Amino acid sequence: MNKFYTVIKSVVLFTVVFTVLYSCKENEKKVTTEKVVKIDTIAKKIDTVIKPKYPDYLTVDFLMGKFNPAKDDRFVRIEDKYTNKKNIYLNKEAYDAFLKMYQAAYKDGFKLVIVSATRNFDYQKNIWERKWKQKAQITDKAKRTIEILKYSAMPGTSRHHWGTEVDLNVLENSFYTKGEGKKIFDWMIKNAHKYGFYRPYTAGRPYGYNEEKWHWSYIPVSKTYTEYAKKNMKDEFISGFSGAETAKGIQVTKKYILGIDKSCF
C-alpha cells in the first residue's frame, strides 16, 4: 500500500513540476514576443525619423509649379531630337527612363516624340487665360471652368508641373485608334510600364479630365507627388487666374488632381 502511495505521489509531483515548468516557458515566450513587437515598433519609429518620407524639395509650391525648370537642377533639358518643341524640360529620372523607352520603341520601328513636358504655373496660366477668353460665351464661371477642364488643368493643379509627365506624338484620341497611331498606342500599352510610364487619364473614370491617350506619367516619381498632393493640397490654395474662385465648388483637388487611373496611385 505504501509503495502504491509513493508511486501516486511521484506521478502527482511530476505532473505539478511539468505544468509549472511548461507554463513558465509559455510566459517566457509571451514576454519574448512582446519584446520583439516593441523593439520592432521602436525600430520603425526610428526609421521614419531617419528617412523622411518625402524629398526636401517637395512642397505645395513645387506641386503647384511655382518654379522655373530651366533654373532647377532636378530638371533636364530635353534634347531636340526627342521633341518638336524648343527648350522643354523633364525630371531627370523621368528623362532617363524615357530615353530607354525611346530606344526600345525605335528598335521596334516607332518614333516617340515629346510634344509637351514640364509646364510651370505661369505657362499653364497662359494656356488657361487663353481658353478662358475663348469660352467667354459661357457666362456661368463654374460651367466655363468645367468646360475648359475637359482637357486643360487649372494653373497650380497640373501634373505637367511635376516634370514627370509627357504628352506624346499627337494630341488627339482618334489618332491612336487606327493606322500608325494605333500601332504606337498598342506598343505603349504593351511596353511603357516596363520603363515606369502609365496612363493617368484612361477612359471610364468616374470624374476628372477626359481620356488622353497621349499623356503618360513616370510613376516611380509621380506616385510620391500624388500621395503628397492627396495629403497636403487644398482647393483653397488655388488662386491667381481667371475663374480660380470656382475651384472649391468643383472640388478640383479631389476630382481632377486625384481623379486619375488607379494604376497611378
Ligand SMILES: [Zn+2]
Ligand atoms: Zn498631358
